[in-house]
Amino acid sequence: MDSNDIPSKNDEKNLNLRKQAFLYFLFAVIMIGLNILIQNIHSWWFVPLLEEKLGDQNFIRNFYLSTDPFNMPELIGSAIAVVITYIIKFLLDKFIVFKKEHISFEKTGKEFLCYFGFAILTTLENIAIQFILGIIFGGSMTYRIIIALICGYITKFFLDRKYCFKIL
Structure with missing residues (x-):
């Protein structure tokens, strides 16, 4: 067996990184x-349904169903989906x-707090990108969601790997 056939630590780390990235982005x-x-x-x-059943209530109409100055149903739906x-x-x-x-419970709790902290940051990134794209370009909500989430997941992979799950 040639020494070139034995994978180095660096090769193993790169393979592991690629495998993690593949699974991470597949799940993404x-x-x-x-x-x-x-x-x-x-x-x-x-x-x-909400508009039909509770649309006559001022709070629901003015907050949840409002589209001026922002599309609140889209914003709230985005937040629910992200959580x-x-x-x-x-x-x-x-x-x-x-x-x-x-x-x-203790270790998982710490990981989840770290993960959730980065989730908050990348959620803000997702929502900002989605709405900025809507303001600048308009267009389909689906395309804006996809672009925003891809940006967020790329950012989050590296943060999670390094800080939440301590993979160096």
Whole structure:
């Protein structure tokens, strides 16, 4: 066996990074699809139902259903979808992507707080990108969601890997 056939530590780290990135972004694509589904269910089903049942209430009409100066149903739907998908994504990342086997409440709690802290930052990034694209270009909400979430997931992968799950 030639010494060139033996993988070096660096090769193993690069392979591991690529595998983690592949799984992370595969799950991100699935979460993007779920995010779009949740937002569409929210805008196509929940908002009209809310408008029909509670649209005469000032608070609901002026806050939840308002589209001036901002599209509040879209903003709220985006926030709901992001929270749901981040919880699911945390579990996938912890146990499948980064292969953390411990389930101690204390350690998982610390990881989740770190993960959630970065989720807040990247959620702000997602929402800002989505709405800035809407203001500048208009167009389909779906395309804006996809672009915003891709940017957020790229940022979040490197933050999670280095700080939440301590993979160096």
